[in-house]
Amino acid sequence: MPENRRPFDYLSPLDARYYGTDTELYAALHPYLSEDATLAYRIKVEQALIAELEASGLAPAGTSAQMAEAVRAVTAEEVYAEERRIRHDVRALVNCICARLPEDVRGCVHLFATSYDIVDTARAVQMRDFARHVLLPDLSALGVTMIGMARAQATTVQIGRTHGRHAEPITVGYWLANHIDRLGQRAEMVALTAGHLRGKFSGAVGAHNQLALQWPADPAEFERRVLQRLGLRPSDRAVATQIVQPEFLTDFGHALVSTLGVLANIADDFRHLMRSEIDELAQRTDRTQVGSSTMPHKVNPVNFENVKSLWKAFVPRMVTLYMDQISEHQRDLTNSASSRFFNELVAAVDYAARRLRAAIADTDINPQAIERNLRASSAWIIAEPLYIALALSGHTDPYETSRELIERAVGQSKSLAELVRTDPDARRLVDGLEPQHQAVILDPSIYVGDAAQRTHLVCEVWEERLEPARLGAALRRPGDHTLVA
């Protein structure tokens, strides 16, 4: 019998550090992702089976109720003890349930089922429930926080950066809007692929062999009814091996890992904007926080670094999921241990979303620095609109002309606007442009395209679509949709 132990007795940083010591995170994840939860979901599938057997007249009336009573008392401790004895995890669970049932109904428990009818089906329900009740709401909350910031900064002009170098201006809101839009689409992909997860109840080699003993005409009908009790469906043609076709989980994994990629990109942007020289964002601090163990003044973007670091830790695990697509013949078991680690991936993505949300909520914007950085490049910003304005005015070599003009200004340590005032050639060029183009060249901070309008559009769309109930809609109607048709 394993002892109760402190989180610090454990190995995994998820358990020992992030989950085991964070009361709120623990409470949120335990019902879905703990080993206890995995067992509980397997029990749920066994119950759905019994209920259907009872409905079919193959189990005595009342068996479901007896079973409901029995499973209430089953503990992981005794299941593991039984597994240690007989070395089979699902059979151990069945034995523990049976031990609490009258002899005459024991034969009904697990009847017609092979282990992976239970295991794979349970995982589908577990992941769908976690997505609906925890992950999607957490992604939604992150989106909402970002939307608030984007709305507030929709018109704050900021220099855009490509290759780390100043390019053309955008607004702070627009920078965020692009990330919100990507995040929103990923959240919908998570919902779609979670809602697309399937169960099975077709036996050891997937051909409904065992069900055909009882229902030779349409053995898959019983499978459909058991799964329906769990809000699930089998694969569209109800074909399988011992396990569910792996791609449903692979797609869900891809949704998770690519969501983590968006989170990491957001985190990277925030931490780079907190660089000392850029300083456009800063982490809000309080008196008790220690920045560095020897440099008391340093406030570091540790939360954003943490999100990026989780990405490093988890994105390669997608390769494991791709490896698990391959199973020899009607299955080998080489995906057993590896797929148990799937819960870690799901937990990590959720934790990253929560931590990123908190970190963004804790971020201050420094308008002075944003303004300063923008102004530092105002001369250069003009190059592009100048080039285009020249082209639109019919200039034959606008690119080279614009380039030469910029270089002349730089050579004289002047902004282009200043050059225009002193250099007749430059003046002549500018005078030949449309008035609204001249305006942009005089005030490059208006060269922001539709940044503000698009920001509001994006916010509006995702305020609606990131609403958890709406996100969860993909999950509500199991099987009414298909991913690929």
Add this chain to the structure above:
Amino acid sequence: MPENRRPFDYLSPLDARYYGTDTELYAALHPYLSEDATLAYRIKVEQALIAELEASGLAPAGTSAQMAEAVRAVTAEEVYAEERRIRHDVRALVNCICARLPEDVRGCVHLFATSYDIVDTARAVQMRDFARHVLLPDLSALGVTMIGMARAQATTVQIGRTHGRHAEPITVGYWLANHIDRLGQRAEMVALTAGHLRGKFSGAVGAHNQLALQWPADPAEFERRVLQRLGLRPSDRAVATQIVQPEFLTDFGHALVSTLGVLANIADDFRHLMRSEIDELAQRTDRTQVGSSTMPHKVNPVNFENVKSLWKAFVPRMVTLYMDQISEHQRDLTNSASSRFFNELVAAVDYAARRLRAAIADTDINPQAIERNLRASSAWIIAEPLYIALALSGHTDPYETSRELIERAVGQSKSLAELVRTDPDARRLVDGLEPQHQAVILDPSIYVGDAAQRTHLVCEVWEERLEPARLGAALRRPGDHTLVA
């Protein structure tokens, strides 16, 4: 000026071995995936831009026609020579086009465009075209070959294998049907994600800055019109950085890599069924083929091994795509070289599909071996139906009873059927079962569930849905569908 060279002068095995020396493959892939093709697709985007400028009155009437003439003469050789001079690939292309145009329209070329408006948009068209014209038809052809084999073997009973050990029977057709069903779904995912690829035309930082110079009210309208000429759309809210939101390509990459996983699983199954001891399948050989350089008799499943090996080579590359989701601020260029290798991945998946199809078409089935292997386990096969039949007849401990009976039979080196004839206890047990259950126990080869029916169902569905025109439907209506909504 680079010389013409032999394939064997090159480094990549794709080029030197698989593509460069295979006339048919070369002809199929060159128009879409070669460096020439990449340039050609970029030119196509520049042409769409000119056409739209002309339609908008910003380029003189007839410019499109002049451009069409000009680009006909542009060669990769001169673009690369120009790039070597100015060190910028897209500007080099623009210069080469301009050099062939009258001076007065040169300013229209590439007007409003930033390099990645061209590069990312071109890639979307290129990949969509390749999917439609080559990859989807090749996946379809593979499916058709497998469907033919599955139909022919729909009722050939084969022992199912789990953990490499004999489990319960299926049919050869059903084994294939599960793979066909997975393949079909992946092909549809390829079509869906290819059809979902997007372009952009929103400038250096993605805010339509440059277009707003001309069309301040709705600068994105011009973007939509340019892309529409290519059968594309921008992202749903037309937001971007310098580059298209990466997830559209990431999803397409996932579709490709997970398709390769299904191909590898199929290949693994075929090669394992060709093991000397199993021998259920064999590669058809001809007189000229050499099996081994020292063992003339050996015919090895090299084609299936090749497909698995390509999977090993390419599945980790998905990590590169996940890395390329992250781009600092309005983009860094650290996805430039890495994304050029994407063409290799696409080519490899297509090559694997073609090679797998040919290998399957070249496979003989050995019914004697299938029968022999099935019979070898016929005693064991009975254990499961016996257990279930006992349970259905109300036996209280059917699992243990069945287990003990099997062990008794094995202890006496008898099949269960034989044991029943000599052992009164065994006989009594069996006599208590339903007649149709007794039948299964007497002839375990009928214990195949709905394997044959499902095989035909799967074949019927995919005969229709794998039809290339139907598969391509997802590609025909760009933007009419969304992946996630």
Add this chain to the structure above:
Amino acid sequence: MPENRRPFDYLSPLDARYYGTDTELYAALHPYLSEDATLAYRIKVEQALIAELEASGLAPAGTSAQMAEAVRAVTAEEVYAEERRIRHDVRALVNCICARLPEDVRGCVHLFATSYDIVDTARAVQMRDFARHVLLPDLSALGVTMIGMARAQATTVQIGRTHGRHAEPITVGYWLANHIDRLGQRAEMVALTAGHLRGKFSGAVGAHNQLALQWPADPAEFERRVLQRLGLRPSDRAVATQIVQPEFLTDFGHALVSTLGVLANIADDFRHLMRSEIDELAQRTDRTQVGSSTMPHKVNPVNFENVKSLWKAFVPRMVTLYMDQISEHQRDLTNSASSRFFNELVAAVDYAARRLRAAIADTDINPQAIERNLRASSAWIIAEPLYIALALSGHTDPYETSRELIERAVGQSKSLAELVRTDPDARRLVDGLEPQHQAVILDPSIYVGDAAQRTHLVCEVWEERLEPARLGAALRRPGDHTLVA
């Protein structure tokens, strides 16, 4: 204050299933890989620092002793509570230590240190200790078990298999010897790279800035002395950023992951030899074990499958280590969370080694099946020696001649030996060969080269070199060796 909880309350399968519920594994790993252990090793480094400060006269005599007393009472619980308050893990540890020391010596604690002087140095000691005391002995034990089996089967002739097809014979011992030899070399690589791990004590940016305040002439001398107390060295030129040069850990990670690859290859071979049709190996079973939840007779190679599955789960994590080679400027923190997961990798490799050893010890050899499989191909085996013998006898086209002869035999359903008796051409060919070559063709089971001798050689060498004390030698003399010079 986090509660004590059951293993089943946790997420990670390592914690909840493999480590948390296995008393022996828990006892072995807890002192090195748990979060408690990580803290304990950090304390060890703080103690080494205090000791050196005391020796240098910068801490009052007796401070070390006071500190030894103080740290005894420090718990992870209070360190985490303090971290929650100040949001800095190492400073939290320092505060907890200081709280138990007299005011006048508190300033000595952590003096001159930056957090990662402690963290990275602690990890090096922790990993070296785990390698010496647990992992290397476990790899050694696995080797010893395999050596026992190889010795016993050194001369048992077995058909060798390439491409899954029968090739030429080896011996069972020789098959194992190759794996033993690979395993032994990996164990030595683990020892070498663990012994090569380095610490640092050079401050926030790695230039010994803080130490130069006190010792301007040779500030690195103090670093060397602190590390020496822990049996460590800094990097060879004592250069660093805030963190130790990452490659020492990357190399250790490579040693671990490539070791896991050898374990997975061994596991794959065992499980394939347990296939129903091959049957050369079998898992020993006992009465209580359940093979399948519905097929009571099935005994599956679940332990070998588990080892392969752990490989799938952990091999991609090497990519995380490669990502962690990159740290911006004098370090970013994006390796913080990711590197915490390193403990999981180390634990998994050790667990895989233990489980593989137990599984091999639990494996029975089936000489009848080995003999049967060998005989099934005896005709074919002759092809290669025949070809070579023909060549050695001066035949001009031995390859084709041998090939034709084999085909003729097969066409007549005869072994080559039989063909020789009836076919004058065949007889003539064979008669022209050297007598010892004719012997091989008459009895292909002697065509095993030096399989037996090499088996014994390999066993002899590794019996000596896998001795834990000898393996640990690489770890005993920190810094006396270098990996690359």
Add this chain to the structure above:
Amino acid sequence: MPENRRPFDYLSPLDARYYGTDTELYAALHPYLSEDATLAYRIKVEQALIAELEASGLAPAGTSAQMAEAVRAVTAEEVYAEERRIRHDVRALVNCICARLPEDVRGCVHLFATSYDIVDTARAVQMRDFARHVLLPDLSALGVTMIGMARAQATTVQIGRTHGRHAEPITVGYWLANHIDRLGQRAEMVALTAGHLRGKFSGAVGAHNQLALQWPADPAEFERRVLQRLGLRPSDRAVATQIVQPEFLTDFGHALVSTLGVLANIADDFRHLMRSEIDELAQRTDRTQVGSSTMPHKVNPVNFENVKSLWKAFVPRMVTLYMDQISEHQRDLTNSASSRFFNELVAAVDYAARRLRAAIADTDINPQAIERNLRASSAWIIAEPLYIALALSGHTDPYETSRELIERAVGQSKSLAELVRTDPDARRLVDGLEPQHQAVILDPSIYVGDAAQRTHLVCEVWEERLEPARLGAALRRPGDHTLVA
């Protein structure tokens, strides 16, 4: 017969862009990494075999000379044509050689050899030669360029950055020195692992079966002699399957990939220091270069971005090498295609080293920006030395005291030095410190530890050890060393 084609007809960006169009790179890599080269190295192994057969009296005197003549005329074109006919690559090569030899010696060609005796042995020689003649000199050249820069900037004080935030000062030279030191160690690891590559000549299942026909007493002696002619050895105990133990190549791959990690880290640092706001480094430009297709002024760190991007493309491929450690029984062929791609990895690392060297040589240092950035944080820099000085002077809570002082200064918008002049408490604190500590606080730019000295030490060591001849020493004495003993 495949046609000659332009680079742009190919798929791989390596071939079409980086290698095929770069005369110098092409000339350097073609002799080692092209498909031609692979064939040439296989021929070399066949020649070593013939030479040894001749020396052993098994081939007529003069056969080597005839063979040397024959192979001169063999082309990849005809080998591929023959392979197309017989579908076996190595046998095709053998046939092409034989076709040019007198009938009576044809039987000697490839005698005793299995395909992978040739293939794996050839690869070892090929990689060793490439490392010696190209890759190590290129890594050396990169080191030399960096050493030149580090020497020149050994004392240029620069603010060190951790978490992207200003920390404590180092020197530009020291920043580089750490990278040089890492690079040097990786180059030595490349040399060591390349020198450690092994061949084999032990036949189809690795037990020297075929050699024992001729030399029953010590069949491995012939293997040793063939390999010695190529400067190689077999594995230490001369055990193998059909292929060389995979770990020798895996280790070499790890050396390559981890070298690429160091290159990518260097590239990242350079490009971040080129950010507009930091501006400490700049790419030297010339008049013809185009920075952006629409922003003529922008000079982007594209070369450094390219190196990072190559890292993204190639680091995941290490997973393929780990997958290729697993081969069923005496080998399956699922590493065949995947291992052909190894040449791409080697080429990419070399290309990255070359491009990085050129980019660094093309980088200007901006001392004004370095000075400006340093000064911007001079107040903060003092915090750490102040804290330590306080501690050394016996202060009881130096960390909090230092922290409060800094905050007071910041609150008054003063530097600490200024605060000391006006705030009696601050003055008192500082007056109580050692004079040399006060000096540092007055001029934080001297707070650089031993940065300059260590820079020179590192440069000195690697000037010597990166000398190509010295680096190649590990390669000169094949087999005199072992990696792990």
